[in-house]
Amino acid sequence: MDKVTVLNSHDIATLLDMPAVIQVVKDAYAEKTTKDGEIWPMVYNAFSDMADTDIRSGLLKPKKIFGNKELTWFGDNAKKNLPELHGVVTLYSSETGVPEAFINAPALTGFRTGAASAVATKELANPNSETLLIVGAGGQAAYQIMAQICVLPKLKQVLIYDPMSSENAGKFAQELPQKLTILFADNIQMNRPTVAAKIKERIKQIKFIAASNIIEATKNAQVIVTATPSTKPLIKAQWVQSGTHINAIGADMEGKQELDTQLYQNARAFADDLDQASGVGETQNPIKDNIIKKGDVTEIGDVIVQKSVGRQNTNEITIFDSTGIALQDLEAANLALQRAKRFNAGVVVDL
Amino acid sequence: MDKVTVLNSHDIATLLDMPAVIQVVKDAYAEKTTKDGEIWPMVYNAFSDMADTDIRSGLLKPKKIFGNKELTWFGDNAKKNLPELHGVVTLYSSETGVPEAFINAPALTGFRTGAASAVATKELANPNSETLLIVGAGGQAAYQIMAQICVLPKLKQVLIYDPMSSENAGKFAQELPQKLTILFADNIQMNRPTVAAKIKERIKQIKFIAASNIIEATKNAQVIVTATPSTKPLIKAQWVQSGTHINAIGADMEGKQELDTQLYQNARAFADDLDQASGVGETQNPIKDNIIKKGDVTEIGDVIVQKSVGRQNTNEITIFDSTGIALQDLEAANLALQRAKRFNAGVVVDL
Incomplete structure (x- = not known):
């Protein structure tokens, strides 16, 4: 029988450290460009306005794995005291087709989505940036903030703006140092003590401030x-200062929008996947408004392997559109599996 | 944490009895026609001529489940002392998106593919048929034979022809009574004793004969x-007697063929899925040869719900092209999961 390692949300939290996930997500983007990674067609189904599922799959040749991630979103689950997101990443050996792991998908997705923005920030932002603004205080916010802290060595403050509720932003900002410490340092204390100590130290150095004025x-x-x-622009073009880097991660279907399309008049556009970004990502909007063409957008993998140039000077505005590719999931899942073997984590089931 | 039931190949063998799988596969075909079942786009990837994987997914509204099956085939695995087929069916609740089961896919696939032919035979074959010919003595043969026995009450003999080796057919025929008894009766003795007893009795009544002459x-x-x-026709049109029903299950990609296309001149054509059958199933061949049109083929689900007529008289030749649809996998997987709960089988893991 096949021996399959099961890694639940607790295992993922204790095995993955954000700096390591950032590294493998960078690898994933490079592998897309070099064709060492294959992305297979995505399956998407909406059950209703409030529930959907998608299956992303692909192959990572250098790691000798392939697999799929099915991630389900049921927006009404809170009424049932259940999380909105569920799902599984299944990894297979590309040498034998044997299944190797079942991994909690929402836990992994938080890490890999945070890491995606961090990879883009590392490649595209001014490295001396001192102030980060996060718009949105939902389930992704802590992962995004932690990942940005990891790649911005001069970061001094994080501003949190919640378009839904400034009260929520205040509460979120107040609880954030403790939340980040538990999630990203305490959880990995046993397996990755040195990284945990560094992360704790960095969190202490940073101010977390609720912002009520989005313009300021x-x-x-x-x-x-x-x-x-x-589904409407939250950030207006005239507010954005020269030299700013923006990671737009919210848009993942037709009709979604977080940025003023005018912003693209004076910005350079990047994305994880050109087709997906121009179809369902933030990039769909400036293309529809005829401000940019699909050909104006650079894939981040091209920047990483130095096929294309990233930031050209300190004054440029850069925008990265993150829509999510299967290779991120496979790289992060493979990292979790390799560490599970090393630290003897998870349970092994007979299939 | 989500509680997910893991059912391995041994669990499937002890939980599923062939008559019950035939019933739920019949339901699956009906659900395709009535739209109570949704089939989502298939993902297919060939790693080489000797290895591929596919992901079939969909939704079964009446059962409140959705899910996917990834089935991998690595034809060189025998050299590594590994089975050629591996994979997993993952089931989710369509009310919450919570994953409910990880199920061994090859074990399930054997049952559902055997059951598929049996459903077609029940709908289309002359019910008094006494002789079954099975062409091919590979991994599917035992499942196919057992399923046919279940739906042909007058069956007296099973002829086994192996186009690769008549010696193999002889050995296979000799071992078959014991093999069928172990696989489909002894395995379910504990959970389904009445069904097991009936199946044992039926196996005893039937002669299993190796056939060296395919024409005879x-x-x-x-x-x-x-x-x-x-990839070449094995059965010539002129050999097939009036009144015969044929289940063609081998063809599942472009270029595969088991039947002489001339056979379709005087036969009525049925399939599980019109698009898939005319694209990659046996049905692709008579369509390419301009002997039938796609519109001439009837989906078996239409016959089951009496939207279309099945066999019209005892002299007709009928051909069923089985290519496999996700709803079969989901129905069979759901049956296994419900029985696992009832008989307290499998293991439950925290995800």
Whole structure:
């Protein structure tokens, strides 16, 4: 019988450290460009306005694995005291087709989505950036903030703006140092003590401030992450200062929008996957408004392997559109599986 | 944490009895026609000529489940002392998106593919058929034979023809009574004793005979199952007697063929899925040869719900092209999961 390692949300939290996930997500983007990674067609189904599922799959040749991630979103689950997100990443050996792991998908997705923005920030933002603005205080916010802290060595403050409720932003900002410490340091204390200590230290050095005025906050930030389900622009072009880098991660279907399309008049556009970004990502909007063409957008993998140039000077505005590719999931899942073997984590079931 | 039931190949063998799987596969075909079942786009990837994987997914509204099956085939695995087929069916609740089960896919696939032919035979074959010919003595053969026995009450003999080796057919025929008894009766003795007893009795009543002459064997059979990886016709039109029903299950990609396309001149064509059958199933061949049009083929679900007529008289030749649909996998997986709960089988893992 096949021996399959099961890694639940607790295992993922104790095995994955954010700096390591950032490294493998960078690998994933490079593998897309070099064709060492294959992305197979995505399956998407909406059950209703409030529930959907998608299956992303692909092959990572250098790691000798392939697999799929099915992630389900049921927006009404809170009424049933259940999380909104569920799902599984299944990894297979590309040498034998044998299944190797079942991994909690929402836990992994938080890490890999945070890491995606961090990879783009590392490649595209001014490295001396001191102020990060995060728009949206939902389930992704803590992962996004932690990942940005990891790649911005000069970061001094994080501004949190919640378009739904400024009260929520205040509560979120107050609880954040403790939340980040538990999630990203305490959890890995046993397996990755050195990384845990560094992360704890960095969290202590940073101020977390609720922002009630989005105009002021935008003007003050050198790096911005938008992580909302918005369908209208939240950030206006005239508020964004030269030299700013923006990670737009909220848009993942037709009709979603977080940025003023005018912003693209004076910005350079990047994305994880050109087709997906121009179809369902933030990039769909400036293309529809005829401000940019699909050909104007650079894939981040091309920047990583130095096929294309990233930031050209300190004044440029850069925008990264993160829509999510299977290779991120497979890289992060493979990291979790390799560490599970090393630290003897998870349970092994006979299939 | 989500509680997920893991059912391995041994669990499937002890939980599923063939008559029950035939019933739920019949439900699956009906659900395709009535739209109570949704089939989502298939993902297929060939790693080489000797290895591939596919992901079939969909939704079964009446059962409140959705899910996917990834089935991998690595044809060189025998050299590594590994089975060629591996994979997993993952079931989710369509009310919450919570994963409910991980199920061994090859074990389930054997049952559901055997059951598929049996459903078609029940709907289309002459019910008094006494002789079954099975062409191919590979991994599917035992499942196909057992399923046919379940739906042909007058069956007296099973002829086994192996296009690769008549010696193999002889050995296979000799071992078959014991093999069928172990696989489909002894395995379910504990959970389904009455069904096990009936199946044992039926196996005893039937002669299993190796056939070295395919022409004679075809002429003698009232029901034929072809289950080979052939790319050339194995059964010629002139050998097939009037009134014969054929289940063609081998063809599952472009270029595969088991039947002489001339056979379709005087036969009525049925399939599980019109698009898939005319694209990659046996049905692709007579369509390419301009002998039938896609519109001439009837989906078996239409016959089951009496939207279309099945066999019209005892003299007709009928051909069923089985290519496999996700709803079969989901129905069979759901049956296994419900029984696992009832008989307290499998293990439950925290995800």
